[in-house]
Amino acid sequence: MSTTPPDFILELDGLEQRLFDPSSGESFTVRVDLPLRIAPRSVVALLGPSGCGKTTLLTVLGLLRAPSNPETLERFIIRTRSGDGMWLTHDLKSIWISRRRGKVEALRRQHLGFALQSGELLPALTVTENIAAPLKLNGVSRAICTMRVSELLTSFGLEQCNGSTLERSLAHQRVNRLSGGEYQRVALARAIAHRPTLLFVDEPTSALNRELAHGALSQLRTLQRNESSQGAAVMITHDEDLARIFADVIIRMSPRRGEPVGEVVDVTVNVPAVDEPLEPAEAGVGLLAESASDS
Amino acid sequence: MRRWLYYFELAWCDLVRLWATTQHHVIIVAGICLPILMLLGLKRGHVEALRQDLITSPTGRQITFWSAQKGELLDRKSIDRLTGDLPSVEIVVPETQRVVTIHSAAGASDASVDSVTLFATREGDPMMSQLGIRSPKAGTHEVILGQAVADELKVRQGDTVEVVISRGRSSEAEMASVSCKVAAVMPTEEHSALIGYVDLDLLDQFDAFGRGFRVPELGWSSARVSAVDTYSGYLFFCEKTSTLTEDDRRYLGERGFRLEHCTDNPPEPLRSLLIPDFSEGLVIYRAHTAESEKNPSGRLRIPPSELSEATEADDVVLAWNEPKIRSAADGSFLMAGISFSRRAWLREYFSEPSLAFDYEAEPFSFHLASADAGPTAFDWPLTEELSVPLSFIPIPKSSDRDSIEGADESPRQPTAEGPATEPAANPTAEEVNSSATNDQLAARILVVPANLLAWIQEFGEGRADFDTDIKLFVPRQEPAVYDRARLYAMTIDDVPSVVDSLADSGFAVMSETGRITEIHRQDDSLQLLVFVVGAGVFLFGVVTVFSVLMESTDRKRGTIGVLRVMGMSRSGIFASILVRATAIGAAAALVSLLCGFGLRAFLGWTPPSDITWLQWKPIVTVMLAQNDLILVTAGAMLCCGLGAIPPAWRASRLDPFDAIVEGRFR
Numbered sequence: 001m002s003t004t005p006p007d008f009i010l011e012l013d014g015l016e017q018r019l020f021d022p023s024s025g026e027s028f029t030v031r032v033d034l035p036l037r038i039a040p041r042s043v044v045a046l047l048g049p050s051g052c053g054k055t056t057l058l059t060v061l062g063l064l065r066a067p068s069n070p071e072t073l074e075r076f077i078i079r080t081r082s083g084d085g086m087w088l089t090h091d092l093k094s095i096w097i098s099r100r101r102g103k104v105e106a107l108r109r110q111h112l113g114f115a116l117q118s119g120e121l122l123p124a125l126t127v128t129e130n131i132a133a134p135l136k137l138n139g140v141s142r143a144i145c146t147m148r149v150s151e152l153l154t155s156f157g158l159e160q161c162n163g164s165t166l167e168r169s170l171a172h173q174r175v176n177r178l179s180g181g182e183y184q185r186v187a188l189a190r191a192i193a194h195r196p197t198l199l200f201v202d203e204p205t206s207a208l209n210r211e212l213a214h215g216a217l218s219q220l221r222t223l224q225r226n227e228s229s230q231g232a233a234v235m236i237t238h239d240e241d242l243a244r245i246f247a248d249v250i251i252r253m254s255p256r257r258g259e260p261v262g263e264v265v266d267v268t269v270n271v272p273a274v275d276e277p278l279e280p281a282e283a284g285v286g287l288l289a290e291s292a293s294d295s
Numbered sequence: 296m297r298r299w300l301y302y303f304e305l306a307w308c309d310l311v312r313l314w315a316t317t318q319h320h321v322i323i324v325a326g327i328c329l330p331i332l333m334l335l336g337l338k339r340g341h342v343e344a345l346r347q348d349l350i351t352s353p354t355g356r357q358i359t360f361w362s363a364q365k366g367e368l369l370d371r372k373s374i375d376r377l378t379g380d381l382p383s384v385e386i387v388v389p390e391t392q393r394v395v396t397i398h399s400a401a402g403a404s405d406a407s408v409d410s411v412t413l414f415a416t417r418e419g420d421p422m423m424s425q426l427g428i429r430s431p432k433a434g435t436h437e438v439i440l441g442q443a444v445a446d447e448l449k450v451r452q453g454d455t456v457e458v459v460i461s462r463g464r465s466s467e468a469e470m471a472s473v474s475c476k477v478a479a480v481m482p483t484e485e486h487s488a489l490i491g492y493v494d495l496d497l498l499d500q501f502d503a504f505g506r507g508f509r510v511p512e513l514g515w516s517s518a519r520v521s522a523v524d525t526y527s528g529y530l531f532f533c534e535k536t537s538t539l540t541e542d543d544r545r546y547l548g549e550r551g552f553r554l555e556h557c558t559d560n561p562p563e564p565l566r567s568l569l570i571p572d573f574s575e576g577l578v579i580y581r582a583h584t585a586e587s588e589k590n591p592s593g594r595l596r597i598p599p600s601e602l603s604e605a606t607e608a609d610d611v612v613l614a615w616n617e618p619k620i621r622s623a624a625d626g627s628f629l630m631a632g633i634s635f636s637r638r639a640w641l642r643e644y645f646s647e648p649s650l651a652f653d654y655e656a657e658p659f660s661f662h663l664a665s666a667d668a669g670p671t672a673f674d675w676p677l678t679e680e681l682s683v684p685l686s687f688i689p690i691p692k693s694s695d696r697d698s699i700e701g702a703d704e705s706p707r708q709p710t711a712e713g714p715a716t717e718p719a720a721n722p723t724a725e726e727v728n729s730s731a732t733n734d735q736l737a738a739r740i741l742v743v744p745a746n747l748l749a750w751i752q753e754f755g756e757g758r759a760d761f762d763t764d765i766k767l768f769v770p771r772q773e774p775a776v777y778d779r780a781r782l783y784a785m786t787i788d789d790v791p792s793v794v795d796s797l798a799d800s801g802f803a804v805m806s807e808t809g810r811i812t813e814i815h816r817q818d819d820s821l822q823l824l825v826f827v828v829g830a831g832v833f834l835f836g837v838v839t840v841f842s843v844l845m846e847s848t849d850r851k852r853g854t855i856g857v858l859r860v861m862g863m864s865r866s867g868i869f870a871s872i873l874v875r876a877t878a879i880g881a882a883a884a885l886v887s888l889l890c891g892f893g894l895r896a897f898l899g900w901t902p903p904s905d906i907t908w909l910q911w912k913p914i915v916t917v918m919l920a921q922n923d924l925i926l927v928t929a930g931a932m933l934c935c936g937l938g939a940i941p942p943a944w945r946a947s948r949l950d951p952f953d954a955i956v957e958g959r960f961r
Contacts, residue, residue: 055952064860064952102864109862120857120955124308134861136304139297174312 005230006079006087009197010038010061014074017053017060017067030056031263035075036251038198040230043221043272045237045247052253053262054236055202061234062200063092063108070096080111080197081230109137113196113231115187117203121175127158127186128171134194152189156219158182181212188220192231199224199233213239217246218274245273302867305858306875309851310882316850317879320843324883325890327836328931331829332891335923338821340916345814346787355787356421358806359390360797361779369777377782381796383789388422389777391415393460393501397440397491399448400455400474408447408489413438413458413501416492421783423492428479431494437478439492445480452479458493460501462518471504471515473497499775508772509762517769521658522759524749525594528583529602530562530613532641538578543606547582555581564618564631564740568664573644581615599635611641616748621676630661630675630741632748649690652744659747659766660688664740673741677754677761684766685743787811833934840938844876848942855946856954865947872946876939880932887927891919 015032030053038044046054059065067073076092095103113134121130131152132145140148153159153171175183191199201220217235224233237243243250252266310317362369374387392414398407416423416439420430423439431437438458440450450456459472475493483490493501500510507518531554533539539547539554547554558579561569569577582602587595599612618631633651635641642648650662661673674682750768753759759768784793790811797804848855855868895917902909 059952062860065950105862105864107862108860112862114860116857116860116955120853120860122305122854122857124305124312124854129308136301137298137861137863139301141297 002087003085004087005040006089007039008037009040009079009230009232010036011075011077012036012061012073013076014072015057015060015067015076016069016072017056017065018069019056026260028053028056028260028262030060031261032057034264034267036061036264036267038232038234038249040232041225042248043224043233043235043246044249044251045235045243045270046251046253047237047240047243048253048262049255050238051262052255054253056262057253057264058200058202058234058236062112062114062198063104066096066099067093078107078111078198080107109134110194111197113191113194113199115184115191115199115201121183121187121190123174123176126172126174127178127182128153130175130186131190131193133190138194140194148193152193155223156185156189156216158185158189181216184212185216185219188216192220192223195229195231197231199231201233201235203236203238213242214245217242221246221272221274244270247272298867299870302863302871303874306871307878309854309871310875310878316847317875317882320840320847320879321882321886323839323843324836324880324931324935325886327832327839327934328883328887328927329890329894331825331832331930332887332919332923332927333894333917334825334828335926336891336895336917336919337915338818338825339918339920339923342814342818342821343918344916345817355807356385356784356790358782358784358790358793358797358804359779360782360802360804362802369780370774372774374777374780377797377800381782381793383785384793385421385783385785386417386419387780387782388417388420389415389495389775389780391495391498391502391775391777393498393505395501396459396461397438397444397448398457398459398472399450400457406448408444411444411489411491413491413493413498415495415498417495420492422781423479423481426481428481430492431478431497433494433496435494436473436475436497437494438475439479439481440477441483441488441490442480443483443485443487444489444491445477450477450480452477458501460504462505462507469518471510471513473513502775503772507769509760509764509769516764517760517762517767519765519767520769521746522750522753522768522770523596524614524746525596525753526614526616526745526749527587527594528581528615529595529597529599530557530565530615531580531582531602531606531608531610532613532644533578533580533608533610534640535576535578537609539580539606539608539610543608546605547602551584552582553584555583557581562615562617564629564664568631568633568646568650568740568742569644570646577644609640611635611639613641614745614749616745616752619748619751626739628673628739628741630743630748630751632745633742634745647690650742652742656744657686657688658744658750659683660686660743662688662690662742664742675751677751681761681763683747683751683761685747829930833930836931836934837938840876840880840935841941844872844935844939844942845945848872848946851946852949852954855949856951859949859951859954868949869943869947872943873936873939876935876943877932880935881928883935884928884931887931888919888924891917891927895919 012032013035015030017030019028019030021027046057048054056065060067067076070076070093073093073096076096078090078092079087080090081087090103090107122133125133128149131149135145135148149171150159158170170178170182175186178186188201191201199220220233223229224231235243235247247270250266250268250270251264252268253262254265255262369389374389378384378387392412394410394412396407396409397411399405416430418430418432423430428439431439438456440448440456445451448456454477455474456477457472458475459470461468461470463469475497481492500513500515504510504513504515507520509515509517529552531539544554556578558574558577560566561579562581565579584595595614599614603610603612613633613635616632618629620627620629634654634656635651637653637655642651645651647662647664650664652660652662671687673685673687675685676682750759750761754761754768758771760771761767762769782793782797784790787807788811790806791808794804794806794808858868898913898915898917900912901914902912904910
């Protein structure tokens with residue numbers, strides 16, 4: 001345990017995730033032969049065509065699914081920061097082997113954030129309540145919830161009234177009355193509300209026009225690269241431009257020709273156009289270096 | 296803990312804010328609960344209607360009982376004892392009655408009603424309470440009149456009437472009356488019924504008067520019917536030439552008499568009253584039974600003439616009681632009761648043939664056996680306060696012997712030629728309550744009619760009273776007895792146990808136990824029916840809720856997936872779905888109760904007579920008891936809780952990402 005930020009907050013080596021569809025009888029394998037390393041305060045873009053296994057990889061990295069065969073994993077580690085600022089290392093391989101589901105749920109609840117393809121907000125809750133949901137699930141007090149939610153509403157531009165002053169504030173409206181952009185911004189705000197160590201964003205901008213998508217991702221990147229943040233974001237996208245503009249590292253996946261296999265084919269460091277170039281240590285240099293040495 | 300509270304908050308938000316979805320679930324469950332609630336309400340209403348019918352009926356809690364096995368009559372003491380001994384008894388009212396005549400009071404109309412039957416009531420009589428009438432208090436002169444009587448008398452509550460009671464045969468009827476205030480006028484089923492109610496104490500007093508007793512509370516004297524004279528034995532006087540035959544002895548023996556030859560030792564004071572040589576021509580037997588001398592209840596009351604006629608001997612039979620003696624300052628007096636036929640040959644054997652009284656003699660008179668001066672009047676003490684005044688009748692002189700007959704016709708007053716002197720000082724009761732002993736030899740003999748001595752004896756033994764108003768010994772008043780009584784149990788449910796207790800005590804009982812048992816039987820049967828139907832509907836409800844919530848859970852896969860992705864535990868998902876389902880049950884119960892109360896109001900509502908198109912509506916009593924409301928609410932929540940277990944289990948096992956992906960477009 002240390003208070004010094006680690007070089008990588010996620011390390012994964014040797015994943016082979018098998019999928020089987022009982023209805024069609026077809027199977028699909030996602031392979032990660034290259035070592036994956038995600039540094040703090042970085043944005044990683046997962047690029048690739050449909051059906052190459054991006055989402056499957058995301059579900060494994062996001063602890064939503066157990067690896068098909070955890071014993072064959074060479075390395076699967078996640079590092080998280082505790083409330084007192086200490087960094088803890090969790091050996092996910094052994095956790096999955098020992099089937100400690102509660103531990104997985106706790107890690108997911110406390111240290112991982114998700115912004116999924118369609119937002120997937122809770123329809124019974126208001127904007128504020130949706131954003132506060134991860135905090136409340138972690139037992140955060142009402143006062144802190146209110147403060148954090150207010151901060152996020154401001155950051156994502158969701159605090160203003162919706163049109164007429166007679167209408168209720170946007171923050172207190174149910175999510176079914178939001179526009180697509182507002183919906184996605186709320187989803188992003190909810191995903192980072194509890195300051196996750198790792199944020200997973202699955203095609204966050206698919207429902208948005210380019211302008212809105214740029215705005216939302218800019219905001220996300222700003223918050224992730226904030227001085228107080230030590231987290232990283234993994235973003236699935238089809239959009240090469242978005243990846244170039246916002247990602248520090250681009251991981252490319254591709255289906256293997258003639259085989260039901262999708263694999264990581266390339267890991268490159270990118271200088272995002274949206275801000276200044278990152279220092280090598282901050283921009284996944286380690287990842288690049290390991291990748292380069294492997295190659 | 297905070298996290299779990301949030302799970303419940305999520306469930307609540309899901310229920311309330313997505314009402315459009317959940318309302319269907321609530322309506323379905325309410326549709327299951329409402330029939331059960333109405334079934335329970337109808338059952339309870341039906342049973343309660345039967346109970347109310349019994350409770351409001353004057354006979355619902357009433358048990359009429361009488362002593363059938365032992366044949367005993369009920370008196371006040373036994374009734375008070377029963378009231379205390381029997382369980383859950385409110386009041387016992389003896390069923391006694393008296394036919395009277397009632398006049399309207401002076402100043403009002405002159406109407407009167409004959410043959411009004413007055414029944415007994417007591418303060419707090421439930422039968423009167425049912426009619427909204429306050430029963431008269433004990434000791435008050437109040438009467439509750441039937442409507443027909445009140446109409447005929449033209450009186451109403453608060454007026455005064457004169458209640459007239461008669462006794463004796465019509466030709467010699469004796470009347471007494473008392474003023475009574477009309478406490479209430481009661482409706483009667485038959486308009487012509489001439490009935491009324493008075494307090495039991497007052498009716499007992501009417502009854503006592505009717506039976507010939509004195510009623511000092513109302514100032515009514517006894518009837519002129521004397522007490523019975525009874526004797527300890529008989530003296531048979533026979534001439535030696537015609538003494539008792541064997542047949543006579545057998546006849547007497549068969550009747551339990553024991554004969555004792557006592558010519559040589561006749562009972563005192565006869566020896567001193569008979570001529571000295573009476574034994575030369577006279578044989579005396581004393582006849583008594585084993586019981587007659589020892590046991591007062593075994594005393595004899597056979598007329599002497601009957602015994603005399605039954606025997607072949609030419610005998611004179613004297614009814615005999617032991618003489619009584621009293622000592623006073625002016626000397627001792629021995630009272631002997633001697634009466635026999637005026638013309639009996641036995642008189643010749645007495646020193647004074649006219650000394651003995653005949654059967655027609657005035658009872659309260661006396662002869663003095665000696666020729667000495669004696670009292671002209673004499674008060675023979677009965678108690679410290681009470682004495683019998685006796686009149687002296689001089690014995691007719693020997694020369695007047697032939698004219699004795701006329702002398703006995705009426706009580707004789709002391710005459711100047713008689714040996715009357717100053718009245719004697721009255722002795723005390725203690726002084727006279729001893730039988731004659733040897734002291735009697737020194738006492739002056741007071742001969743009185745045999746029946747007077749018999750009455751004094753009866754008084755001493757507590758079977759006769761002396762009525763100073765009419766100067767007559769009358770039978771002692773016995774407490775009122777009743778052949779039956781009506782009893783009111785505390786509630787109709789107590790009736791069976793009271794009936795059992797009475798039956799165990801040997802009483803014959805008449806009550807509504809049969810109807811009450813039938814109500815309980817119907818209640819049990821309907822309860823069983825409701826439970827069977829309710830259990831069936833409940834099971835149906837569980838299955839329905841299960842399928843509805845299964846479908847609902849399926850629709851919420853996306854939401855469940857998001858929550859799981861955010862790290863909500865499996866148990867959290869399970870609990871929140873269970874809580875949501877239970878809340879649906881509670882909401883459904885609330886809807887059922889509201890509908891139930893509405894239906895109850897509608898079914899029990901009587902449409903106004905001017906709304907003709909609603910006259911078809913039956914009036915049905917629905918009773919929603921608190922227990923039933925709790926049962927239905929708990930049942931609804933349990934039904935939903937049970938039905939939600941499989942869907943909640945399934946939801947908690949969903950793969951988070953699959954749930955999101957599969958639930959995304961649903």
